[in-house]
Amino acid sequence: MARNLDAKCRQCRREGEKLFLKAEKCFTDKCSIERRAYAPGQHGQKSGQxxxxxxxxxxxxQKIRRIYGILERQFRKGFAEAERKKGQTGENLLQLLxxxxxxxxxxxGFGGSRAEARQVxxxxxxxxxxxxVNIPSYSVxxxxxxxxxDAAKAHLRTKAALEAADSRGFPEWIEVNAKEARGVFKALPAREELSSSMNEGLVVELYSR
Structure with missing residues (x-):
């Protein structure tokens, strides 16, 4: 199965913000964005571009693709589906993701990062x-x-991820019982409930060229 093998911290530095690809490391001062807040490569520190x-x-x-950890073909397929649905294409795309x-x-909280959750x-x-269900792209x-x-609950990394997620709190559109490692997907998230750092309108403009 194809996957992105680029170093995760380099991906965050390339986009200039935390994409939360490295689980708990992203919430500490060890995060590469905290130490080197410029793009990777020999020209990364040049400003004014x-x-x-x-x-x-x-x-x-590219940023939204990296956040959700999907490849170009999957992303285009999701965009085409978002276009077919009623409503705003950009919001539909984020809801599908x-x-x-x-x-x-x-x-x-079943994984410390989306990559860990995908592996579970x-x-x-x-x-x-x-x-x-063992298909990551399955639509809930x-x-x-x-x-x-029960087997997944016993893993130490899964337990640690659940505890960390429980301490930070869960989004409004899901309901989670961390002790039972069980949750309900209550509704599709509204746009205002998602990160304001994503500008899906630019993606719509890109694919509308």
């Missing part, structure tokens, strides 16, 4: 409405019950 309109659109698309099983598992899903560690629907298997 202005992006064209196309460059800004491309960077925003947030309803992926790996994204929901991450939000519920692939290793048959997640049940959806009592049935085992409002009302679905997501929980860890």
């Amino acid at each position: 202005r992006l064209s309109g196309y460059g800004q659109q491309l960077r925003e698309k 947030e309803s992926r099983l790996d994204a929901v598992a991450y939000r519920m 899903v692939r290793h048959n560690g997640v049940l959806v409405n009592g049935k085992r 629907r409002p009302g679905d019950v997501i929980q860890l298997t």
Whole structure:
């Protein structure tokens, strides 16, 4: 299966902000953005470089792709589906990304990062409405019950991720019982509930060229 093998901290530095790709490290002063807040590479420290309109659109698309850990083909497929749905295409796209099983598992604290949550899903560690699902891109629907298997609950990293997520709090659109490693996907998130650092409008402009 194809995947992005680029160093995660370099991805954050390239986008100039925390993408939370390295679990708990991102919440400490060891985060590379805290120590080297400039783009990677020999020209990374040069300032004053202005992006064209196309460059800004491309960077925003790359940033959102990296946040959710998906490849270009998957992203284009999601955008096409968002266009077909009623409502604003950009908001539809973010809702589709947030309803992926790996994204929901991450939000519920089943992994310290989306990559960890995706691994838990692939290793048959997640049940959806009592049935085992190991497809990270599986679309979760409002009302679905997501929980860890007994084997996955016993893993130390999973326990640590759940405790950390519980201490930080969970988003409004999900309801989680951390002790039982079980949650309910209550509804699709509203745009105002998602990060304001994402500008999905630029992605819509990019694909509308």
